[in-house]
Amino acid sequence: MATTAQVHQTKWWSGGKSPFNLEYGKLMMWYFLMSDAFTFGAFLISYGTIRFSQNFWPDPNVVFNAFPGAGHANLPLAFVSVMTFILIISSVTMVLAVHAGHKNDKAGVVKWLGWTIVGGAAFLGCQAWEWHHLITGEHAVLVDGQIDLIGQTMRANPWGSLVPHESVAAALQKTPHETLVALAHQSNHALSHEQLAAMTDQQLVNTINIDALHVRSKGPVAFGGYFYGITGFHGFHVFSGVVINIVMLKMTQNNVFQNRGHYLMIEKAGLYWHFVDLVWVFVFLCFYLI
Amino acid sequence: MQHPAFEEVSFHHHTDDDTFYKKVKKTTILLSIITVIELAIGLIIYNIHKGESPNELLVLMFKGMVCILTLAKAYYIVSVFMHLGDEIRNMVMTIVVPLLLFIWFITAFIWDGNSYRNLRNNYDKHFQETTTPAKGHGHQDKHQDPPAGKQ
Amino acid sequence: MSETSTIHTGAVHAVHHGDHGHGHHEQSFISKYIFSMDHKTIGKQFLITGIVWAIVGGLFSVLFRLQLGFPDQTFPILETFFGHWAKGGQIQPEFYYGLVTIHGTVLVFFVLTAGLSGTFANLLIPLQIGARDMASPFMNMLSYWFFFLASVVMMSSIFVHTGPASGGWTMYPPLSALRQAGDGQKIGTDLWLIAMALFIVSSLLGGLNYISTILNMRTKGMSMTRLPLPIWAMFFTAVLGVLSFPVLLSGAILLIFDRNLGTSFYLSDIVINGEILPNEGGSAILYQHLFWFLGHPEVYIILLPAMGMVSEILSVNARKPIFGYMAMLGSxxxxxxxxxxxxAHHMFVTGLNPFLGSVFVLLTLLIAVPSAIKVFNWLTTLWRGNIRFTPAALFAIGFVSLFISGGLTGIFLGNSTIDIHLHDTMFVVAHFHIVMGVASFFGMFAGVYHWFPKMFGRYMNNTLGYIHFWVTMAGAYLIFWPMHYQGLAGMPRRYLDKRGWVSFNQFTDLDKMITVVSIIVFAVQLMFVFNFFYSIYKGRRVMTQNPWGANSLEWTTPINPGHGNWEGEIPEVHRWPYDYGKDGREFIPQTEPVGANESKH
Structure with missing residues (x-):
């Protein structure tokens, strides 16, 4: 770094040069990211505002406790930590791609950019699974004195506070047949769906183990809106980042940057990608940890 | 030394490979460790909530710790991965100073959100009764196993 | 505009960044005037689109003033033009709210944001800092075309069957979030939201470009403290836009979700037409917070460019250095x-926490300090100057007058206790129209008159300019001054018909007078538009490079600069731009090296 002396000698602000020693494109990318930080900031702060205006908010460890292939096992935070690590690692591979670009090392850029794309795609896959799981999940919720099975959507939230056993027992008496069948199926895998469907309501209620059955009241609807809205907006950024990276990969392979003599575009794509990782750090904090 | 493509750039940074890889490796490990600590705290909070009467102050303290750790993570990503730490000081300031606006942005919004809840609890008894978790079987999970769910 | 095309210098020297430098080649009509990447052409595109929108917005205000001034009368011609919107020649309530909403939206965003800073940032930044073009001419072009697209969507919303958005320019939910709330809340509001999203993209592309151009592209010697004040103003404007528009985008996205996906961000406990909506837990105040987090910076996005241009024009025409350059920057x-x-000072009566409100009162009143500094600097710049009363100078002086009058009422409104009485009355309308609306328009007019020779190589007609100034100046005060009294008496804004209140009967004649004056003022603006377009083709030709005897760099370019602005090297800068009346010389251009015996400024 022979540049330290130069940094002090140069009259940065006297015109005719960039005061930050940065080409305009990188400067624009930085300020764009700053502006995007305010978009995400506004979303997350809105989420905080609504959360503070509620008396009850679901515990993230209860909501996010599933893992693909792990069935009903209670694994709070496990899957999201996988997602977080995927994103961190893809950020590292991006750093390496940018570094390879500095050295005009085309093969290196292709290799590391390729891995970054893989990481991004993997993250999107994880997010798709998580959304699917939450939307199609069937959770017992006490609605108007009877039990209903609802998933986590933009309009409904099944993660209210736990309903005491006495109320559950009373509610079961009023719950329609189909719901009882589904509930019985969840606690008793020995019997087939058809066998259960043939039983009377009272028999079904007797099959259901009330101690193992967790019935909740309806939770704050805003939870789903914010969760899908913000992780969706972040996912959209990941998706566009992957698209940008694919374009960069193609351009690298076609020697566009080699002929241009520099890989500055990769640096800008890299900044964007790291920003996506940065946002996830905060989404992770706001939705999964606190 | 003139940059080949941009005349506004006065000279180019050069970092030798060894220092660079060492730095990236160090940062990756650091980020991983912080994330693991965060997850551990998340689980601690989960277990506190499972208890009979969770200590809200303790939970708040742990949540504060995660927030600080997250800021540390953000610092490392921006400073090392995004190379902001290598830029000229004034450039760093143009990024950091506007972010200070978030302080009042967050404070005022959260403050008013909290006030909105208090107002409704005071003047909208129905809201208070229907949304406040009853004591005893409140929002804490006393059970080990997960709520009924379909895979 | 024909002259700009014939005197095409072609001396576009290797543009500052080699990777997409333009060689000299004949440009087609499309690449020269339509998809142009020349900052000057893009500036003109913004200006002309802004003028079109200003006519639409102004016409709308005349229409609803007709209703407010003459609620008893019918105007059959309105029915001819607007059909069922003006049944029986009377403006219908839905139409009235649509007019008010589009008037506000269009003038705030499309005219005074895009039309004002879009025009002058594009025109002045490269010319005054000594650059061949914007940092990214391509993104600059995109910025205009996103604005154009936003304009198309907004314009189309006026023609849909159920009418344009009519929830007020602030588009507060729950009204704006519920389709069943009225005709204007149907497709019109969707189009409004889409147009605003496109507008935000446009303003972001523009703003990023302005910031990086000002930072990176200054010519040799043009240090930040040698920048002309309009450039500083554009710089702060761009920063405000880049940091605050995204927050509006977030707010708008959440509103779109509430409208279309059944979420409850802003909605809770609503019964509409006897139907109980399932939404719960949202907060309408949250939208207001998000909106005004943009909305307040937005008024400075509108005002700052005007302030900067006024500073420049006052100094040039008073033939005196600007008073307190550094104080201007600081303020x-x-x-x-x-x-x-x-x-949140826009939200004192919404249910905002009163203690939080008092913090906002304190912060709000602090703005009086820098504002006052600026006012005193302008006045002292004029003090004992050899003022040339060109139309531009008159409008600049008019700006100062309006800024003072409108600013003072801001102190009333900034106090939450007084605001409880004044909120949502005509007092507020008077305040923001004077301080932000008309004042910024005056800055814009000043800029157009002053830089018209640079834009088109011709002058605008002076006589028409003087008529324009005096009628608009008198008209602005005649229209908005009485509204203060109406507001103090409690007359609400946005109401279609106030005949039902005996207490407001005393204002019937006043309202008539306001309406008549606003029609006259609108007609005079049309005269300005005529002057503008007529002068483009037939105006008196500019014969000297520097018609105003100004110091800044744009007057060192050829009379009709081509793409690339300077024919030879970009000049180097040796001094600040305000050396007027120094050492016995009337003006010393920035390009002149500092002499050995020169006095310090």
Whole structure:
């Protein structure tokens, strides 16, 4: 770094040069990211505002406790930590791609950019699974004195506070047949769906183990809106980042940057990608940890 | 030394490979460790909530710790991965100073959100009764196993 | 415009960044005037689109003033033009709310944001800092075309069957979030939201370009403290836009979700037409917070460019250095910061926490300090100057007058206790129209008259300019001054018909007078538009490079600069731009090296 002396000698602000020693494109990318930080900031702060205006908010460890292939096992935070690590690692591979670009090392850029794309795609896959799981999940919720099975959507939230056993027992008496069948199926895998469907309501209620059955009241609807809205907006950024990276990969392979003599575009794509990782750090904090 | 493509750039940074890889490796490990600590705290909070009467102050303290750790993570990503730490000081300031606006942005919004809840609890008894978790079987999970769910 | 095309210098020297430098080649009509990447052409595109929108917005205000001034009368011609919107020659309630909404939206965003800073940032930044073009001419072009697209969507919303958005320019939910709330809440509001999203993209592309151009592309010697004040103003404007528009985008996205996906961000406990909506847990105040987090900086986005241009024009035409250049910078900086800290003073009566409100009162009143500094600097710049009363100078002086009058009423409204009485009355309408609307328009007019020779190589007609100034100046005060009294008497804004209140009967004649004056003022603006377009083709030709005897760099370019601005090397800068009346010389251009015996300024 022979540049330290130069940094002090140069009259940065006297015109005719960039005061930050940065080409305009990188400067624009930085300020764009700053502006995007305010978009995400506004979303997350809105989420905080609504959360503070509620008396009850679901515990993230209860909501996010599933893992693909792990069935009903209670694994709070496990899957999201996988997602977080995927994103961190893809950020590292991006750093390496940018570094390879500095050295005009085309093969290196292709290799590391390729891995970054893989990481991004993997993250999107994880997010798709998580959304699917939450939307199609069937959770017992006490609605108007009877039990209903609802998933986590933009309009409904099944993660209210736990309903005491006495109320559950009373509610079961009023719950329609189909719901009882589904509930019985969840606690008793020995019997087939058809066998259960043939039983009377009272028999079904007797099959259901009330101690193992967790019935909740309806939770704050805003939870789903914010969760899908913000992780969706972040996912959209990941998706566009992957698209940008694919374009960069193609351009690298076609020697566009080699002929241009520099890989500055990769640096800008890299900044964007790291920003996506940065946002996830905060989404992770706001939705999964606190 | 003139940059080949941009005349506004006065000279180019050069970092030798060894220092660079060492730095990236160090940062990756650091980020991983912080994330693991965060997850551990998340689980601690989960277990506190499972208890009979969770200590809200303790939970708040742990949540504060995660927030600080997250800021540390953000610092490392921006400073090392995004190379902001290598830029000229004034450039760093143009990024950091506007972010200070978030302080009042967050404070005022959260403050008013909290006030909105208090107002409704005071003047909208129905809201208070229907949304406040009853004591005893409140929002804490006393059970080990997960709520009924379909895979 | 024909002259700009014939005197195409072609001396576009290797543009500052080699990777997409333009060689000299004949440009087609499309690449020269339509998809142009020349900052000057893009500036003109913004200006002309802005003028079209200003006519639409102004016409709308005349229409609803007709209703407010003459609620008893019918105007059959309105029915001819607007059909069922003006049944029986009377403006219908839905139409009235649509008019008010589109008037506000269009003038705030499309005219005074895009039309004002879009025009002059594009025109002046490269010319005054000594650059061949914007940092990214392509993104600059995109910025205009996104604005154009936003304009198309907004314009189309006026023609849909159920009418344009009519929830007020602030588009507060729950009204704006519920389709069943009225005709204007149907497709019109969707189009409004889409147009605003496109507008935000446009303003972001523009703003990023302005910031990086000002930072990176200054010519040799053009240090930040040698920048002309309009450039500083545009710089702060761009920063405000880049940091605050995204927050509006977030707010708008959440509103789109509430409208279309059944979420409850802003909705809770609503019964409409006897139907109980399932939404719960949202907060309408949250939208207002998000909106005003942009909305307040937005008023400075509108005002700052006008302030900067007025500073420049006053100094040039008073033939005196600007008084307190550094104080001007400092106060603009302070205004830019405070702009982000005061948003909730628009929300004192919404159910905002009163104690939080008192913090916002304190922060709001602080703005008076930098504002006053600026006012005193303008006045002292004029003091004992050899003022040339060109139309531009008159409009600049008019700006100062309006800024003072409108600013003072801001102190009333910034106090939450007084605001309880004044909120949502005509007092507010008077305040923001004078301080932000008309004042910024005056800055814009001043800029157009002053830089018209640079834009088109011709002058605008002076006589028409003087008529324009005096009628508009008198008209602005005649229209808005009485509204203060109406507001103090409690007359609400946005109401279609106030005949039902005996207490407001005393204002019937006053309202008539306001309406008549606004029609006259609108007609005079049309005269300005005529002057503008007529002068483009037939105006008196500019014969000297520097018609106003100004110091800044744009007057060192050829009379009709081509793409690339300077024919030879970009000139180097040796001094600040305000050496007027120094050492016995009337003006010393920035390009002149500092002499050995020169006095310090």
């Amino acid at each position: 603009m900086f302070a205004i830019a910061i405070l702009a982000f800290l005061v948003w």
